[in-house]
Amino acid sequence: MKKIFLVSLILVQACIAFAQNYCVNDTIVREIQFPLTLNDKTEFFYFNDEWIPGAHLGLVEADAIQKAKVKNDEYGNRALFLTVSPETLSQIKTEARKVLVNLDTRCEFPGGNGKLKEWLDENIRIPEGFKGSERVLVKFTVHPDGSISNPSIFRRPSKNEAVNQEALRLVNALPNFRVKYYIPHLKKSFTCYLPITFKEPGAIFIRGDKSN
Numbered sequence: 001m002k003k004i005f006l007v008s009l010i011l012v013q014a015c016i017a018f019a020q021n022y023c024v025n026d027t028i029v030r031e032i033q034f035p036l037t038l039n040d041k042t043e044f045f046y047f048n049d050e051w052i053p054g055a056h057l058g059l060v061e062a063d064a065i066q067k068a069k070v071k072n073d074e075y076g077n078r079a080l081f082l083t084v085s086p087e088t089l090s091q092i093k094t095e096a097r098k099v100l101v102n103l104d105t106r107c108e109f110p111g112g113n114g115k116l117k118e119w120l121d122e123n124i125r126i127p128e129g130f131k132g133s134e135r136v137l138v139k140f141t142v143h144p145d146g147s148i149s150n151p152s153i154f155r156r157p158s159k160n161e162a163v164n165q166e167a168l169r170l171v172n173a174l175p176n177f178r179v180k181y182y183i184p185h186l187k188k189s190f191t192c193y194l195p196i197t198f199k200e201p202g203a204i205f206i207r208g209d210k211s212n
Contacts, residue, residue, distance in 0.1 A: 044077050044078070044079035045057065045082065046079055046081045047083075048082075048084060048086075048089050050089075053096065055093070055095075057080075059092045060088060064085070064088045065084060066083045066085070067083035068083075073184055075187065077187075105179065105180070105181045107178060107190075108177060108178050109177060110177070119175075120170065123170060123173060124166065124196070125169075126199070126201055127160065127163060127166060127198075130198060130200055131200050133200060134160075135196065136195070138152070138153060138154065138167050138194050138195075139153075139191060139193055140152070140192055140193075140194065141190070142189065142192050143179075143189045144181065144188065145176065145179070146176035146177045146178060146179050148171065148174050151168050153168070158198075163198055166198075167196045171196075
C-alpha cells in the first residue's frame, strides 16, 4: 500500500509539472491548424524506456507501476518514465494500437485564428494609391521554438511590388507561433502558408464588385 501511495504521488506531481509547463517529416507542408490546446508542450510517457504511440497513463493501473521517474529523454523532452512488468507492457501496446492517434504537428498564432486576423488587420499597411482588392499567399518556415523565417511569395506574386513587400514585412513581424508536436524524436521545422488580403481603403466589395 505504501508503494502504491508513493507511485501515485509521483504520478500526480508529474502531471502537475506537465500542466505547469504546459513539427513530423524533414519538412512538412500544411495549412495553419486551429485551435490547439491551451498548453504547448506535449506529455511524453515512456514504458520500460520505450515510447509507444498512443500510450498514456490511463492504460495502466497504479498498482501495476513498479517505478516512476520524471526526467529528460534523449531528445531533451521532459518525460515520465514508468517501469512495468513485461505482461503489463504487452497489454499497454495492445490497447494503444486500438486508439487512432493523430501525431501530426500543429501550430497556431498565439490566441488562434481570430487573433491572427485581428493582428493582420491592425498591422497591415496598405500601399499608397492601392486600388481594388487582391490576396497574396506567403510561404514561410516555422521552427520548433515557434520562430518564423524564410518568408517568400508563393506562386503568383502581385503585379504591385509594394504589395509583395508589405506581405513579406507582415510575416517577418509575426510573433512566435505556438507549436505542438507529438513524436519525441521528430522535432523539426515545417512550412506554412498564410493568405494576406489587401483592400482599397474605404471600398466595400460585394461578389467582386465594389462600391464607395
